[in-house]
Amino acid sequence: MSGENHLARTDEAQLYRDLSRSNLVTTWRWFAGVGVLSLVLLWGIGVFVYMMMTGMGVTGLNRPVFWGILIVNFVFWIGLSHSGTLISAILRLTHATWRAPILRAAEAMTAFSLMVGGLFPLIHLGRNWRFYYTIPYPNERGLWPNMRSPLMWDAVAINTYLIGSLTFLYVGMIPDLAILRDKSDGWRRKLYSILSLGFRGTHAEWRRYHRASTLFAILIIPVAVSVHSIVSWDFAMAKVPGWHSTIFAPYFVVGAIFSGIAGVVLVMAAIRRVFRLERVLTPLHFDNLGKLLCTMSLIWGYFYFTEFLTVWYNRNPEEWEVFSSYGRSFLPVFLLMIMCNFVIPFPMLCMKKVRRSIPAIAFASLLIVVGMYCERILIVTASLARRNDPFIWHNYFPTWVELSITAASFAMFGLLYMIFSKIFPIMAISDIKERLFHTTERSFGGASAETIARVEEGEEEGGA
Amino acid sequence: MSSFVLIGLFDGVDQAAKAGHALRSLPLAAENITSISGVPLPDGSVTVDPRPIRFSLYVVVFWFVGALAGLALALATYLLYPLITAGKAIISIPPTLIITYEVAMLFALLATLILGAREMGLLRFRARKVHEPRVHDGKIAVCAVVEPGEQEIQARRAMKNAGAIDIRIEEGEL
Numbered sequence: 190m191s192g193e194n195h196l197a198r199t200d201e202a203q204l205y206r207d208l209s210r211s212n213l214v215t216t217w218r219w220f221a222g223v224g225v226l227s228l229v230l231l232w233g234i235g236v237f238v239y240m241m242m243t244g245m246g247v248t249g250l251n252r253p254v255f256w257g258i259l260i261v262n263f264v265f266w267i268g269l270s271h272s273g274t275l276i277s278a279i280l281r282l283t284h285a286t287w288r289a290p291i292l293r294a295a296e297a298m299t300a301f302s303l304m305v306g307g308l309f310p311l312i313h314l315g316r317n318w319r320f321y322y323t324i325p326y327p328n329e330r331g332l333w334p335n336m337r338s339p340l341m342w343d344a345v346a347i348n349t350y351l352i353g354s355l356t357f358l359y360v361g362m363i364p365d366l367a368i369l370r371d372k373s374d375g376w377r378r379k380l381y382s383i384l385s386l387g388f389r390g391t392h393a394e395w396r397r398y399h400r401a402s403t404l405f406a407i408l409i410i411p412v413a414v415s416v417h418s419i420v421s422w423d424f425a426m427a428k429v430p431g432w433h434s435t436i437f438a439p440y441f442v443v444g445a446i447f448s449g450i451a452g453v454v455l456v457m458a459a460i461r462r463v464f465r466l467e468r469v470l471t472p473l474h475f476d477n478l479g480k481l482l483c484t485m486s487l488i489w490g491y492f493y494f495t496e497f498l499t500v501w502y503n504r505n506p507e508e509w510e511v512f513s514s515y516g517r518s519f520l521p522v523f524l525l526m527i528m529c530n531f532v533i534p535f536p537m538l539c540m541k542k543v544r545r546s547i548p549a550i551a552f553a554s555l556l557i558v559v560g561m562y563c564e565r566i567l568i569v570t571a572s573l574a575r576r577n578d579p580f581i582w583h584n585y586f587p588t589w590v591e592l593s594i595t596a597a598s599f600a601m602f603g604l605l606y607m608i609f610s611k612i613f614p615i616m617a618i619s620d621i622k623e624r625l626f627h628t629t630e631r632s633f634g635g636a637s638a639e640t641i642a643r644v645e646e647g648e649e650e651g652g653a
Numbered sequence: 654m655s656s657f658v659l660i661g662l663f664d665g666v667d668q669a670a671k672a673g674h675a676l677r678s679l680p681l682a683a684e685n686i687t688s689i690s691g692v693p694l695p696d697g698s699v700t701v702d703p704r705p706i707r708f709s710l711y712v713v714v715f716w717f718v719g720a721l722a723g724l725a726l727a728l729a730t731y732l733l734y735p736l737i738t739a740g741k742a743i744i745s746i747p748p749t750l751i752i753t754y755e756v757a758m759l760f761a762l763l764a765t766l767i768l769g770a771r772e773m774g775l776l777r778f779r780a781r782k783v784h785e786p787r788v789h790d791g792k793i794a795v796c797a798v799v800e801p802g803e804q805e806i807q808a809r810r811a812m813k814n815a816g817a818i819d820i821r822i823e824e825g826e827l
Contacts, residue, residue, distance in 0.1 A: 196692065196791065197665065197791070201691070201789065201790050201791045202790060205789070325726060325730065331734075333730055333733060333734040334730070335730075336726070336727045336730045336731070336748050336749070336752055337745055337748045338748075341752075342748065342751045342752065342755070345751075345752055345755045345756065346751075346755050348759075349755045349756075349758055349759040349762070352759060352762065352763070353758070353759070353762040356762060356763070356765075356766045359766075360766065360769070363775075368691070368789050371786035371789055372789065386770060386775035386776050387774075387775050387776070387777060387778060387780075387782065388773070388775060389689055389782060389783075389784050389785075390689050390690055390691060390788055391687045391688070391689050391796075391827065392687045392688045392689075392690075392694065392696070392699070392700050392702050393687060393702045393704065393773070393774070394773045394774065394775075395690070395693035395694070396693070396696060396702050396706065397706055397708070397769060397772050397773045398693070398769075398773060399693060400706050400708075400709055400769070401708075401765055401766075401769030401770075401773075404709055404712060404765045404769070405762070405765055408758060408761050408762050408765065409762070411758065412755075412758045412762070415751075415754065415755065415758075419751065619691070619692065622691055622692050623692045623693060626692045644695040
């Protein structure tokens with residue numbers, strides 16, 4: 190291509206090999222990883238079957254805590270799913286020049302988190318074989334889902350978001366699948382030929398592809414926000430102290446973005462190391478995501494304080510009892526949440542050295558993921574454990590059954606990601622090439638800097 | 654004799670642009686010339702896409718269709734199976750709005766995928782379309798539908814003068 194841009198200086202065959210390393214090279218570590226994760230997942234499936242055969246009595250659920258760690262997992266995974274597609278969509282719309290290497294990892298994280306998270310309401314159902322009762326279709330039983338229930342809003346919203354996220358991920362991959370089709374042989378070639386839908390990279394295809402990507406990004410953002418708002422309304426619509434709050438929807442959205450960004454950082458750090466993508470996923474990407482994390486930590490702290498302040502000042506006895514329990518029975522979980530979400534990561538992420546050090550920012554992100562998990566434990570179980578009637582107060586502890594299913598959910602997420610990275614390009618090859626194509630070196634006296642050209646939509650359509 | 658596609662392969666965008674300009678001034682119609690590249694090129698830089706992009710308008714239409722479907726789903730539920738919940742009205746507006754919104758967004762997302770793919774000309778597996786895999790190695794292909802004879806000779810000359818490293822003929826659609 191043009192002698193000036195960075196793509197022209199790059200050996201594209203080498204670039205392809207570097208970015209497709211996850212597809213081209215399979216080590217024994219990959220098989221070992223898949224083996225271990227499969228074993229954990231199989232164990233979890235076995236435990237789930239045992240729970241289904243025996244009944245929900247094998248869990249720690251008991252009056253008044255009927256929503257336990259399974260629902261915590263549901264909120265956690267849906268929250269984790271929030272940021273991948275959202276970040277990707279926002280970065281696409283704002284033409285953030287550093288976005289290309291993180292798009293695919295983030296979008297895949299959303300899709301797999303949703304798949305895992307969406308299973309938990311079904312696992313929690315008790316009579317799991319009757320899950321289809323939630324599907325609205327005419328039937329002889331005269332049953333119909335109650336659309337007034339927030340649980341039904343949830344089912345509709347999560348399905349919309351899952352379909353939207355999967356299509357967003359897929360559409361983003363089409364040009365890369367076309368590259369893989371032309372570079373591979375055997376069964377992979379057949380698979381990529383079908384999945385790339387005959388994309389060739391003609392001028393008309395690229396123009397329409399860009400329009401479709403932009404439309405997807407525009408549409409997926411409000412869906413992402415609505416999904417976590419609706420998850421919060423599962424709780425906020427109930428007159429349970431600690432749940433019935435107007436701030437819950439934005440608070441959940443903020444928490445979801447916060448944990449989602451931390452999840453993206455962890456996934457990026459992992460794939461960077463495993464697939465040797467040091468030249469593509471640079472400290473700059475972690476630095477930028479670190480700034481976002483730092484901001485979200487502040488916003489999360491602000492929301493939490495606002496929620497606490499109104500309850501503290503009001504001293505409504507039912508609500509105050511829930512918050513008081515954070516200082517007694519739930520103190521370890523509460524302290525872990527505050528330390529991991531704000532006290533430790535916020536000052537850490539204020540430092541550029543931490544944001545640019547991959548182990549340090551991965552550690553901060555891990556703390557945030559743990560902290561947000563603790564936050565969900567407090568929201569789901571503490572509020573139910575201190576419901577209005579003191580005579581039924583009862584603390585909740587998960588049993589080995591729930592913990593096994595939780596471990597299996599993490600294994601399932603890891604397994605899906607590992608299989609995906611083996612079959613599909615984990616890096617957005619076309620987006621990275623496009624960025625290189627638009628980048629040139631410009632000199633300022635004795636110094637030089639990267640300059641990135643951007644074609645405005647209007648100009649593009651009008652013809653240059 | 655029927656027309657075919659002449660494909661010229663170029664090392665850089667400047668040579669490809671020169672060829673595109675020369676082909677247009679032959680004159681060849683803009684809809685009979687296109688480029689194939691590994692990265693998107695701005696409209697007009699090498700070739701011009703004369704067809705307007707229409708599917709985004711239909712996405713809006715499908716958003717409204719989805720909204721109607723969501724509305725129907727919620728309303729039909731209330732009317733077919735009237736459940737008096739907590740003394741609330743049989744038809745409750747806020748849940749209806751939520752279901753309507755979600756189904757509308759679902760329809761819009763699916764319409765973007767299906768109509769976008771359709772307008773891109775994808776999914777037509779049986780159609781024979783011209784293809785140049787070397788664009789993934791940094792090359793740019795300029796393709797033109799030409800009639801055999803004088804037009805083909807002129808197009809070949811235009812591509813060669815612009816610096817084409819390979820020129821070949823392929824039967825198929827652009």
